[in-house]
Structures are given as structure tokens and as C-alpha cells.
Amino acid sequence: MVGVGVGDPYEAVGFHVGVVNYDLSDWERIGLNMQMHRYLGSGSSIAIGAERIMLTGEDLSDGDESYYVVFSQGLFDKVQVNQETSRTKLHYSIGVGKGRFSEKSPLDVATGKGEEGTWVFGNVAYELFDDFNVICEWNGINLSASVGKTFFISNSVPVAVTVGLADLTENSGDGVRLIAGISTALWR
Numbered sequence: 001m002v003g004v005g006v007g008d009p010y011e012a013v014g015f016h017v018g019v020v021n022y023d024l025s026d027w028e029r030i031g032l033n034m035q036m037h038r039y040l041g042s043g044s045s046i047a048i049g050a051e052r053i054m055l056t057g058e059d060l061s062d063g064d065e066s067y068y069v070v071f072s073q074g075l076f077d078k079v080q081v082n083q084e085t086s087r088t089k090l091h092y093s094i095g096v097g098k099g100r101f102s103e104k105s106p107l108d109v110a111t112g113k114g115e116e117g118t119w120v121f122g123n124v125a126y127e128l129f130d131d132f133n134v135i136c137e138w139n140g141i142n143l144s145a146s147v148g149k150t151f152f153i154s155n156s157v158p159v160a161v162t163v164g165l166a167d168l169t170e171n172s173g174d175g176v177r178l179i180a181g182i183s184t185a186l187w188r
Helices: 106-110
Strands: 002-007 014-021 030-041 044-053 066-080 086-098 120-129 132-138 143-154 157-166 177-184
Touching: none
Parallel strands: none
Antiparallel strands: 002 014, 014 030, 030 044, 044 066, 066 086, 086 120, 120 132, 132 143, 143 157, 157 177
């Protein structure tokens, strides 16, 4: 995914748009993700978004367009990073969505795994030590668990690496999968 974020969610709203390739073997299934978010204060924020829109090529086998609203909260630790900012060690999000959060794939339906998910999704992340997190996520259909570590190339260029396991329940898919991701922010 390649994305661009603009705006100021602290003063007004932030907007993020990303282009996603869903199949590295043929580069013909491209989607667009968009999210608008606002910081509410005291570590809270809210977002609305859409995923997998304006697709090219074949439809996705694991979901169509998805829309969601989500509330996120970071619980402040009493340790001050500097005079202005408190650190958070525990983060959680809870939301409701349509599409990939609520509708199972045709393969899941054909193999008797039901037609619908919970529509409700959420996650919890806890920082075990500096910039190292454990993460658990319910995506409305299945459970995932991962660990993430952020490295700083310089004082201002973060690189986040996440590795985990997806589809830990038998609610969807054809078994547990290894997942991994690398991301960075070029401008902040």
C-alpha cells in the first residue's frame, strides 16, 4: 500500500488515502482506501472510512467494498516523555463495519462456515517495552495476534515491522496464516 495523509486531526480533521495492490503475482487488482479521522482529546480519536473501493480487474475473493466507523483510545501512562506529551502503553479500538467486517467469502459459505461475521471489530495493543508491542485483533470474522517493533533510522524516520498469525479460529479461511508488514512515514 502507498498512502498520503493530509490535514490536522488535532485542529480539524485528517484525511488519508491509500492505493493497495491485492495480488503481487499479477498486479491487476488495485483498490483505494480512504479514512477521515479526528482527535477528540485525552488519547481518544474517531474515524470513518472505506476500503477496497474503485477496484480494477477481478473482484476480490475475500471481500467487497467495506465501510466502517471506529473509536480508538490510548490509555496514558503516568511517565512523561517530555513536558508536553504523555506516553500510552495500552491502546484499543472498537468499531462497526460492513463488507469485510460482516460478510464471509463465498468459499467460507460453501464450506459451512456461515454467511456473516459480527459486524463489530476491535483490537488491543500493549507496549511491553520501548517501541515493542503485542497486538490482538478481531476483524469481525476472525482473530489475529502479532508483535510489532518500531525502529528509528534517524530521530525522525520510523520503520515499523509487524509479524503475526491470522485466522486463529475456524470461523473463516482455510487455516492459520503467517502475516507480516513493514511501514514507514516519510514526512511528519
